[in-house]
Amino acid sequence: MQPSPRKSAAIILDWGTTSFRAFLLAADGKVLDSLETNDGIQSCTDGAFEALLMSRIAPWTASNGALPVLALGMITSRNGWIEVPYVSCPATLADLAGGTRKITLPNGAPLVFLAGLNDPGREPFPDVMRGEETQILGYGLDRDATVVLPGTHSKWARVEKGRIAGFQTFVTGEIFSLLSKHSFIARSAGDTAGEADWAAFDRGVATVASGSEQANVFLSLIFSARTGMLAGQLKPAEILDYVSGLLIAHEFHEAMTANWCISGGEIGIVGNDGLNTRYARTAKAFGLGVRDGGEIAAIQGALQIAATLDLLGEPAR
Amino acid sequence: MQPSPRKSAAIILDWGTTSFRAFLLAADGKVLDSLETNDGIQSCTDGAFEALLMSRIAPWTASNGALPVLALGMITSRNGWIEVPYVSCPATLADLAGGTRKITLPNGAPLVFLAGLNDPGREPFPDVMRGEETQILGYGLDRDATVVLPGTHSKWARVEKGRIAGFQTFVTGEIFSLLSKHSFIARSAGDTAGEADWAAFDRGVATVASGSEQANVFLSLIFSARTGMLAGQLKPAEILDYVSGLLIAHEFHEAMTANWCISGGEIGIVGNDGLNTRYARTAKAFGLGVRDGGEIAAIQGALQIAATLDLLGEPAR
Numbered sequence: 001m002q003p004s005p006r007k008s009a010a011i012i013l014d015w016g017t018t019s020f021r022a023f024l025l026a027a028d029g030k031v032l033d034s035l036e037t038n039d040g041i042q043s044c045t046d047g048a049f050e051a052l053l054m055s056r057i058a059p060w061t062a063s064n065g066a067l068p069v070l071a072l073g074m075i076t077s078r079n080g081w082i083e084v085p086y087v088s089c090p091a092t093l094a095d096l097a098g099g100t101r102k103i104t105l106p107n108g109a110p111l112v113f114l115a116g117l118n119d120p121g122r123e124p125f126p127d128v129m130r131g132e133e134t135q136i137l138g139y140g141l142d143r144d145a146t147v148v149l150p151g152t153h154s155k156w157a158r159v160e161k162g163r164i165a166g167f168q169t170f171v172t173g174e175i176f177s178l179l180s181k182h183s184f185i186a187r188s189a190g191d192t193a194g195e196a197d198w199a200a201f202d203r204g205v206a207t208v209a210s211g212s213e214q215a216n217v218f219l220s221l222i223f224s225a226r227t228g229m230l231a232g233q234l235k236p237a238e239i240l241d242y243v244s245g246l247l248i249a250h251e252f253h254e255a256m257t258a259n260w261c262i263s264g265g266e267i268g269i270v271g272n273d274g275l276n277t278r279y280a281r282t283a284k285a286f287g288l289g290v291r292d293g294g295e296i297a298a299i300q301g302a303l304q305i306a307a308t309l310d311l312l313g314e315p316a317r
Numbered sequence: 318m319q320p321s322p323r324k325s326a327a328i329i330l331d332w333g334t335t336s337f338r339a340f341l342l343a344a345d346g347k348v349l350d351s352l353e354t355n356d357g358i359q360s361c362t363d364g365a366f367e368a369l370l371m372s373r374i375a376p377w378t379a380s381n382g383a384l385p386v387l388a389l390g391m392i393t394s395r396n397g398w399i400e401v402p403y404v405s406c407p408a409t410l411a412d413l414a415g416g417t418r419k420i421t422l423p424n425g426a427p428l429v430f431l432a433g434l435n436d437p438g439r440e441p442f443p444d445v446m447r448g449e450e451t452q453i454l455g456y457g458l459d460r461d462a463t464v465v466l467p468g469t470h471s472k473w474a475r476v477e478k479g480r481i482a483g484f485q486t487f488v489t490g491e492i493f494s495l496l497s498k499h500s501f502i503a504r505s506a507g508d509t510a511g512e513a514d515w516a517a518f519d520r521g522v523a524t525v526a527s528g529s530e531q532a533n534v535f536l537s538l539i540f541s542a543r544t545g546m547l548a549g550q551l552k553p554a555e556i557l558d559y560v561s562g563l564l565i566a567h568e569f570h571e572a573m574t575a576n577w578c579i580s581g582g583e584i585g586i587v588g589n590d591g592l593n594t595r596y597a598r599t600a601k602a603f604g605l606g607v608r609d610g611g612e613i614a615a616i617q618g619a620l621q622i623a624a625t626l627d628l629l630g631e632p633a634r
Binding site: 122123124125126127128153168169170171172174175178179181182183184207211212213214215217218219220222223224226227228230231233250251254255257258259 | 439441442444445470485486487489495496499500501524528530532534535536537539540541543544545548567568572
């Protein structure tokens with residue numbers, strides 16, 4: 001006897017500025033199918049979101065009926081389909097589910113837009129995330145933890161008593177991108193092979209991790225990419241990974257100074273930007289344990305919201 | 318009776334990567350004439366330096382004879398005409414004069430290349446400057462002082478007992494340029510009129526100057542350019558001057574943490590990058606007095622070296 005094929009229960013959209021990703025899920029979270037295109041919200045003129053979505057998911061709805069759809073990412077921002085107001089920290093799963101906005105698609109299925117999250121406790125203005133809160137949900141709110149989400153704008157978040165208690169943004173990835181493409185570092189850095197130069201990366205990390213408080217001056221440390229070359233201590237091919245190590249380690253230094261975690265503690269690392277290995281390596285240099293949060297936490301988080309909203313029943317046929 | 322016209326005594330070159338500036342000076346430092354072209358060392362192929370120089374200063378030597386020439390800036394670097402090794406801190410006027418390299422021009426006049434300066438006391442590698450040491454000389458080594466030289470790569474230097482005791486580089490101007498041209502800030506910032514928005518600048522400064530240690534996190538503060546917009550607290554036209562204030566104030570915060578000066582103290586500000594007003598304004602917010610070092614300190618410094626090397630006698634005719 002063959003096992004009956006797992007039933008599709010929902011479609012999750014991760015719809016960002018430059019990309020459209022969709023996942024067909026079973027009720028237990030198994031990914032049955034997925035697709036990715038470059039139909040970011042940037043390339044979508046007003047009002048064209050619905051037509052694009054229906055055409056992209058047509059093959060799935062043809063086989064599975066009108067499945068509920070959950071959307072997260074910049075599609076829920078001011079420049080997206082519908083602007084969903086931020087839910088505020090501290091926030092439970094129920095708070096995030098309550099902050100969603102629902103519309104009905106032409107096929108009768110619900111489309112639920114997930115809310116972003118803000119932290120009114122941050123200075124000088126409330127901090128914001130849109131999408132990462134769903135990754136944190138997927139990582140789990142069931143035990144207290146510090147969760148790090150590496151990226152262009154990295155987030156450090158604190159989970160306490162079943163809630164996302166607060167978070168802070170660090171623009172580390174963006175600064176690295178600017179330095180490596182447009183600065184004096186871009187002009188002196190050599191081509192790097194595909195594989196990271198881990199020795200160079202670790203030297204950057206160690207410079208910060210073992211540096212004195214007086215030496216850990218961000219605007220000066222960056223210049224060490226040049227002075228290291230002039231001193232004959234850095235080769236052009238080492239520069240970019242050295243700077244990557246400096247920057248990520250400085251993010252850890254700043255996050256720990258701001259009390260997001262303490263040496264000897266543990267962090268969860270969640271993300272899909274290809275940076276998790278660099279962050280795990282840096283955590284070790286700062287005496288932190290690492291729990292790998294995996295790369296599909298957003299899907300698990302969205303599914304929790306779908307279950308809370310009771311969207312995972314039999315699909316309409 | 319008419320006063321006799323002042324005699325020309327030397328030519329000073331400030332020859333950088335993208336520009337060529339020359340000054341015809343009297344022995345007392347008065348600028349008798351000057352010229353600026355875009356003949357930076359970048360646009361000068363190997364060996365063409367001498368021909369270019371002789372043609373540019375031909376009108377002056379025709380009227381004044383073969384005047385001694387002193388050159389500073391990137392013309393003395395690895396990519397310039399002659400690479401002059403760095404003199405090391407602590408350095409007196411005599412040390413800097415002793416580190417020069419002299420050649421003889423086709424007209425028999427000496428051409429003296431000034432040395433750059435390094436500070437072996439900095440971590441993780443010795444810090445470097447090339448040109449700013451001459452500005453500090455011009456500002457004066459006769460009394461102890463902290464001297465700030467705003468720029469793409471700002472320098473904070475300490476003068477003690479007639480010597481440049483040490484210095485540190487902050488890449489503030491470069492980071493501002495990157496953020497304002499290529500980052501998320503560039504995309505959201507509105508056009509700014511010619512005049513600075515001093516209220517927006519001061520808000521950026523105050524955010525750092527009055528911020529708690531935990532709030533003064535560089536990689537997070539930058540993100541406040543976005544969160545301030547989302548919170549309705551910053552207008553697009555205010556963003557760039559707000560970020561300028563944040564960055565310059567963070568340079569002060571870092572420099573003071575690194576003990577380059579203490580609140581209640583005084584700094585000298587020397588530079589010609591159009592940033593002196595911003596730095597003076599920021600100094601006030603940090604409780605620092607300001608002594609204006611003027612914009613032509615490099616010329617005064619070069620002239621001191623010329624006098625030390627006994628180059629200011631009667632020009633050969």
